[in-house]
Amino acid sequence: MSKPLIFAVPKGRILDEALPLMARAGVVPEAEFHDKNSRALSFACEAPDMAVIRVRAFDVATFVAHGAAQAGIVGSDVVEEFAFSDLYAPVDLDIGHCRLSVAEPVGQQGGGPVSHLRVASKYPNLTRRHFEGMGIQAEVVKLNGAMELAPGLGLASRIVDLVSTGRTLKDNGLEETSVILPVSARLIVNRAALKTDARVGALVDAFRAAMGTRDAA
Ligand SMILES: Nc1ncnc2c1ncn2[C@@H]1O[C@H](COP(=O)(O)OP(=O)(O)OP(=O)(O)O)[C@@H](O)[C@H]1O
Numbered sequence: 001m002s003k004p005l006i007f008a009v010p011k012g013r014i015l016d017e018a019l020p021l022m023a024r025a026g027v028v029p030e031a032e033f034h035d036k037n038s039r040a041l042s043f044a045c046e047a048p049d050m051a052v053i054r055v056r057a058f059d060v061a062t063f064v065a066h067g068a069a070q071a072g073i074v075g076s077d078v079v080e081e082f083a084f085s086d087l088y089a090p091v092d093l094d095i096g097h098c099r100l101s102v103a104e105p106v107g108q109q110g111g112g113p114v115s116h117l118r119v120a121s122k123y124p125n126l127t128r129r130h131f132e133g134m135g136i137q138a139e140v141v142k143l144n145g146a147m148e149l150a151p152g153l154g155l156a157s158r159i160v161d162l163v164s165t166g167r168t169l170k171d172n173g174l175e176e177t178s179v180i181l182p183v184s185a186r187l188i189v190n191r192a193a194l195k196t197d198a199r200v201g202a203l204v205d206a207f208r209a210a211m212g213t214r215d216a217a
């Protein structure tokens with residue numbers, strides 16, 4: 001039998017919305033996947049030639065780009081931040097909607113033009129590119145979470161982070177000043193695997209079909 005096709009999923013908030021879609025596309029991990037006490041990271045699937053791995057969101061892109069996993073689900077924020085040439089994102093899954101935005105302390109807006117800024121973000125590439133487009137050099141302080149603390153503590157004057165309801169910004173005295181990127185979750189596949197393994201193309205078709213039947217369900 002050929003090696004199992006590895007499907008990578010993020011462990012956090014996209015997963016609950018992704019699981020019904022995955023099931024409609026024929027990706028159904030074994031019961032242990034749902035056991036909160038399990039420390040396993042790789043799970044057999046109902047389909048015998050497939051396995052699901054559960055990793056951090058940014059690592060989904062890394063596993064798939066390097067061909068260690070052939071397919072996966074990740075936010076378009078992650079796809080755009082890495083811009084891996086070996087990654088192909090053929091299906092918008094219409095889940096995990098949010099936006100990548102610039103925010104700063106309430107009342108800080110205004111002031112004269114600036115040529116340099118210090119910005120806290122988990123997205124250094126998208127942040128630099130956004131400010132470059134405005135003729136501003138952004139020095140990015142890379143954080144992995146709780147970006148909202150940075151302006152108040154003098155680490156950066158602005159943040160670039162994901163916003164959905166806006167509640168996190170509001171509760172931390174910040175306001176959204178511009179949107180960099182609308183975000184939703186994507187099916188991603190490894191380009192080489194798509195060319196060489198017919199199961200990857202079949203999986204893309206299955207997700208397209210699952211999206212088509214979703215509204216009727
Ligand atoms: N507030 C939000 N509303 C909707 N979608 C969000 C929101 N925040 C993040 N997302 C989406 O969820 C993704 C994060 O997914 P998830 O929480 O599953 O990752 P994770 O592996 O837990 O992340 P981390 O590496 O930060 O621990 C983001 O890349 C984005 O696409």
Ligand SMILES: O=P(O)(O)OC[C@H]1O[C@H](OP(=O)(O)OP(=O)(O)O)[C@H](O)[C@@H]1O
Binds near residue numbers: 144163165
């Ligand atoms: O606009 P809101 O609805 O408040 O959502 C925005 C928050 O959601 C994300 O964090 P998440 O909850 O995924 O936690 P994290 O800090 O671990 O990334 C993001 O980083 C914001 O902090």
